[in-house]
Amino acid sequence: MDELLREMIAWLGFLSRGPVLTQLLAVPALWLLPGALARWGWLRGPLRRRPWQRGLALLAMASLALALHAGGQPSALLAILAGLLAGWQALALVPQLLAPHVEAHAVQVLTTRLLRPLFLVVALLLLVRLLDNPAVLGLIPLGTWVGSAMTLGSLLGALLLLYVLIMGMEPPTAAVAWLAQRFLGISDGSRRAMAVILHYAVVGLGLLWILDRLGVNRTALVAVAGGLSVGVGFGIKEVVSNFISGLWLLIEGSVRPGDVLIVDGEACQVRRLGPRAAILWRDRDNAELLIPNQTFFTNATVTYTHTDSLRRCQVTVGAAFRHPPAKVISLLERTAASVEGVLPAPPARAFLLSYGDSAIQYAVRFWIASALDNTSTSSAVQQAIWQSFGDNGIEIPYPHQVEISQRGQEPPGSAPGR
């Protein structure tokens, strides 16, 4: 590392060259200039807006680079820096361009975790190439690790590859899973599980390949892993346990992205099964719950989506004693079946539950396709019942209580003075 530091300090020697200095100082100066002009009131109209100011600054840099080039002066450094700034600004447009076609979360992951970091790496390499030979800088030794002579290049290359594998392999593995779904007819949940398993497999194999490429001594690696396992047993066992639980859940298929589970009495959808925790989305309040994977492994879990995604819902209602139960039951079944979102098969069924104090209690049970639609569909069914009971002269009675008292005698339980 000392050697790299020495090389980088030596690059300051380029600052003794006038043209290099001019180009380097021009970039921040021209970048700040439009803002300053706007503050002093020298820019009017749309030029007072930030995006226009940035465009103006880039235009000024490009013009200066062209002028320097025309005058036979070096200008590539300025042109490259301006190009990089323009590229960075253009990256901000990617989410807007992709928004109609790709879901927002995927776009955010793509830009923040892949495109921007890769852009920075490419920019860094490009700038270093103007000062030195990056390939030779990569040969700077960093010492011997696990039996392998490590160089700066091999280490950075390995880290970059690993990063790209982890961040960049998600879309390809998702595409393979999508193809598998098309050809094999697997469910959505299985497709998502397959994508995650494939992703983990690719990252795992990639990691082994990277270690092999680095020349890491396998025997030493096994020995280190053995030693670490003791530490893992005490220190990060929760993390490992969650990771293994997550993998097992995916392989077993008991919890998969897209599944609907009941957590604390609320239906939640599994958004993502991460290496440590599952991310669940709760419809009621749009909350995201992070639940450690091992929770599903050790606790009983209620799911609506293991074999199918149908849910059977129930609505209860009371009808006055004077209405014949058969008529009410038939009306309830017809009413539920007519509501949008209630599946025609299996058919809705109504039951007489009990004879209450003031009404006969009925229940209507119906099936819906998506477990998360329980609340909205139940609400729609109850509204339809109110309407159809009204249309058919069926009374939903208020609670009735008969109070009998004798003259001069207080009802039992009443306190004096009330």
Add this chain to the structure above:
Amino acid sequence: MGASKPLRRLAVLVAALLTGGLVGCGVLAPSRRSPGDNELRGVVFLAMGIPNDETIDTELMEGLKVRLAMTLQEFHRIHPQAQVQLQLYSEDRLPQEARLRGAAGTSPDLLLVNDSTAADLHQMGLTRKVRMPVELLRRLDHAAVRRHQSPTGEVSSLPVLLLPQLACFDRRRLPRAPETLDALLADAGRGLRVGLPLDGFNLAWTFGSLGVASSVEELFAGQPATTERRAALGRWLDWLKRADQVPDLNFQLSQSQLVNDLGEGRLDWTSCRSTHLARLRQDLGEHLGIAPLPAGPGGLPTPLSRQRVLAFGRDSSLEQQRVAEAFARFVVRPLTQRNLALQREEVVPVISSLRLPPGRKGTLRLLEFRSGDLQGEAMGRVVSRFLYGDLDQEGAIDGLVRTIQAKPLRP
């Protein structure tokens, strides 16, 4: 949109750091050099071209550092405020990289490259002419300097070391290298596997051994193809024909292929360049034999040496130019030349008068034409057609004369 504030802050920070750093480094501040202070200060960047057949790896870097450490340390001892920063590039990529860096104003101050690369760099306008005292240039090998001299006397690069052509052989098959062409053919007749290059540049050593060097030089100098000069070319072609008929002697188009074959045990003797020695040592170890190329009835061989030259970048500041020129003068001073030559047995100093231990320079005689003038490949094609019987001797001589007289002019 949210990125604007951080970017603006970054721009302010960069501007402040740059200005502060530059003032701190004395770049923007008035020169602190007092009158009469001739101390050299600053960093110069020395880009070194690595031959294309060598891989730039950690081992090569370590080897280079060891070899150059003494020279760089000695220079630093004399000029403690000056620093020479080494940067390595593959020789074939160097012009492209120098062009890119030149466009940004960050090209190296010095380039230590082969003569042909230096000529390319100069032709592309990436290096400036050498500004050295005439006395210093006079001390150097005349033929070596002349290769880089324009008709107006401007020198495009400064020769630093000569990398001669040698004979390389496998000691397990041949205890002692043949000293004459006849001995070489006789050994090949007895089963010694000999490889010869089929291009004019790498075969030029035989001009001297066969006594035709002066005729070839005269033809290059533009003199007419007299009967005598044609007869000389005929003698050279005769010998090539004779050699071609020896069963275990083979001609190959590529010098690099010959070296590969020697390293992998498919050949026992071949001509080689000193740049190949590192690779051959790796392959053959202690079994690698090195010797002068064979002499002949016409005298000593006349190998065309490759040169390592220093070229000067165009983007250096005045201070960097001073340091670069001081370093160049330092490298071609007799003591440094002697040290460099003794460190690396395969290189020859560029100072003609330098006395080396016996046997080091006796076989070297440079031809008086520039390497760029010799149309090596074109001559090789003529020889090849002659050896395959596609051309008779007269036709081959005509072809050679045409090739020599159509030589390209290089600056």
